[in-house]
Amino acid sequence: MDGYDHATYGDRFAAVYDDWYQGITDAPTCAALLAELADLEGHAGGGPVLELGVGTGRLALPLSAMGVQVVGVDASEAMLAELAAKDGGGAVEAVLGDMAAPPLGDRAFAVVFVAYNTLFNLVDPADQQRCIADAAARLLPGGSFVVEAFVPVPGRAQEAVAPRTITADRVVLSVSQTDPGRQEALGQYVDITEAGITLRPWHIRWSTPEQLDDMAAAAGLVLADRWADWERTPFGPDSPSHVSRYTAPPT
Template sequence: MIGDDGYFGEEIAAGYDRSAADMFRPDVVGPAIDLLAGLADGGPALELGVGTGRIALPLAARGIPVHGIDMSRAMVDRLRAKPGGDCVEVTIGDFATTRVTGEFALAYLVFNTIGNLTTQDAQVDCFRNAAAHLRPGGCFVVEVGVPDLRRLPPGQKAVPFDINDSGWAFDTYDVATQAMSSHYVTITDGRAEHWSIPFRYVWPAELDLMARLAGLRLRDRWEDWAREPFTSESGKHVSVWEKPAG
């Protein structure tokens, strides 16, 4: 059941950094910080869905003023408890609609967070919100996976993405509505526990249309933060849309 913290309440926040440990590795975070810091060019940045600060904290440590928006107080509490957490200002609210004071050189969403908005209307609102915060010439960056629907044979709705001795994880898809959920089953002392988070998957071309509705134009699209070319075989993309100057 969704609470005041959305789907990332205390129970999830308490183990989030541990469960996503691979995403905190320097070789994962470093290229993202390099690209984002370059786009910000010293100007302030706005992270939508700032969470526990995986990206905001090292970006702030590079001298980029960072403001975050997040619905989950439990996640933000973890950010504030970390070294440098007091350097990142955070506003509690829905990042699709919450406005903060100021004009930003960069706004960004990472690690599939755009999918946490589970309707097309909310995702469109998010683009408009990002654009409203950007100064002319500013950029909006989104990192998100490409839907893995080629692995779905007729009649199948689930795709596993992690199987190990302590549990397994899989995604379920509804191709008619673009609704999906990530399911996690953990096994402890012979007992299985299940929890899931809903998403809405979205295609690159659909995101480009959302950007156009918000007055943004596509500047770059890569497969990853290292700026490898985006191809039909890419499992995700990092896309940059720009607010026209003037």
């Protein structure tokens, strides 16, 4: 998408993200699982956790409230400003940067995670691979790299226009295109009020679970668990999403 970069999504969606997406998954259940995974032997209270694409803190804040040290990376200053303004936001160490190459030096973590399709915001497959490789290199012994994403369904190229919101004072239209051959989808939310029009663009490049497994293997990781959700529901052929946990193989 012309004019779209790593910060565009966050900058355009920061003002509405909590309103639109706060309940997309069970944040307390997610935080409880991540805190459990972070409880590594030799790290009192659990090792530190890194969230890639922390956004407004939907997951980082409940995790931090459990006493876990959380570092959150995001490419959008607007998203990080929303996080900082919230109660408890100061307890999350917010870092502005590209999640494919976080500016964190040689810091290591018990858990590195990327939730709710955020990995797919990296629309270059090479950037997805760099992101996974960087995460793998940051894991403490026994640590986990966790990815939450949808399971792509085979289909044909499509174009769609549909209303998302209709009120007396506002209309939000969703305009989208999908290209299964390129494993890409892009679109705009066209937010129309009497004050004017705001455009909220998005662009993703999806990967299948098998492709994620291959990228993890190339980074030296192996699949340890795959669930259908954060409640650890067994993953099956009809699961629309997955939570996959990768670890370094035992030495």
